[in-house]
Amino acid sequence: MKTQNTLSENMSHLKRKHINRESRTAWLFLLPGIVLLMLFVFWPIIYSLPLAFTNYSVIAEPAFVGLANFKKAFSDPDFIMSLVNSLIYVLIVPIMQIFSMLLANMVNQKIRGIKLFRTLYYIPVVTSTVAVSIIWSWLLSSNGLINAMLKMTGVISENIGWLTNKQTALATLMFITLWKGLGYYMMIYLAGLQSIPGELIEAAEMDGATKVQAFFKITMPLLRPQIVLCSLMSLMGALRVFDEPFVLTKGGPANSTMTSSLYIYKNGFEKFDFGYSAALGLIVSVIVILLSIVIFKYNKKAEEGMY
CATH class of the missing domain: 1.20.5 (Single alpha-helices involved in coiled-coils or other helix-helix interfaces)
Incomplete structure (x- = not known):
């Protein structure tokens, strides 16, 4: 013993x-x-x-100003507009998730040459934003290829300034962001799809379930971790989008594409008002945290409903 x-x-x-x-x-x-x-x-x-509680700049010594920066932020029409633009950008999150999930389903098929399609869809993700923006600025210019094709097919009668028109600039940037991010989320969903045992789908179809029913009743619930992850990442990316507005429009025309991240950058590195810039960043961070909590709460409620 x-x-x-x-x-x-x-x-x-x-x-x-x-x-x-x-x-x-x-x-x-x-x-x-x-x-x-x-x-x-x-x-x-x-x-x-x-x-965030100082009036710090590169020139002068920082001095404590309390909540003055936050009061200034909520009475600053340019910041409010940038915040609204960032929240509008969030509208692409569900669209991006739906399309990336559909792409993942398409490239999850065992057909010849499918690896080539996966690579092609992923190329925009690894391509430099500057290079992508230069290409899109050429395509979307008044005399660019897109206007030429639309005029040729009779969709439009005169050239459109996609990035210089207040009515179309923000939507155009959202489309470019959507196009560039699809491949990234597609790969995450593809990894999730390939971890689902094929026997589950086959058993459901043998019991009479259609492919659509099997997708919504089996695949979607099992993809919930990937859906939550991708939704959070795309939400934070949409609220903090910077590259496309900075490179393509600089926030114009008339601040119609000014996002919160770009406005924070301009205040910090162009106006050198680092205290105010830090306060703006803190406000945006709180909004991101609150929206993330909403997603977690919704996911938890959905899981409880499942079981």
């Missing part, structure tokens, strides 16, 4: 030692990423919190 207890203790000790060694190895691999996150993400966030 004593020998058996000693053997059990030795086995437990070896198991703990093995787990500790694995944990140390894992932390060593994580360390470079953690250091980069601390330096370039967490430290700037922590530093910007007290900065």
Whole structure:
């Protein structure tokens, strides 16, 4: 009995030692990423919190101003417009998720050359935003290819300034963002689809379920983790969109494409009003957090309804 207890203790000790060694190895691999996150993400966030309550600029010493920056923000029509534009941008989130899920289903088929299509759909994701923007600015110019094709087919009678017209500029940027992000979310959904056992779908179809019923009753519920992840990522990306407006329109015409991130950038790095810029960033961060909580709550309620 004593020998058996000693053997059990030795086995437990070896198991703990093995787990500790694995944990140390894992932390060593994580360390470079953690250091980069601390330096370039967490430290700037922590530093910007007290900065939001000052009138700090590069020229003068920072002085505490309390809530003055926040009061200024909510009475600033340009910031309100940029915030509205960012919230309008959120409208592409469900559209992007639906289309990327459909694309994932399409490229999940076992047909010849499907890897080529996956690569083609993913190319915009890895292509430089600047290069993409230059191509789109050429295509969407008044004398560009898109206007020429639309006139040729009789859809329009005169050229449209897609990026210079207040009525079309924001919608055009949203389309470009949608086009560029589809491949990224498609790959996440594709990974989720390939982890679903094919036997489940086959069993449902043998029981009389159509492909559409099998998709909504089996595939969609099993894809819930990917749906929540992609929805959160695209929501945060939409609220913080910067590249496309900055490169293509600079927020114009007449601030019609000015997003909150671009407005924060302009106040911080063009006007050097870093205190006000930090306050704006804090407001946008709170909005992102609140919307993220709504998504989590909705997902939790949906899961409870399932079970």
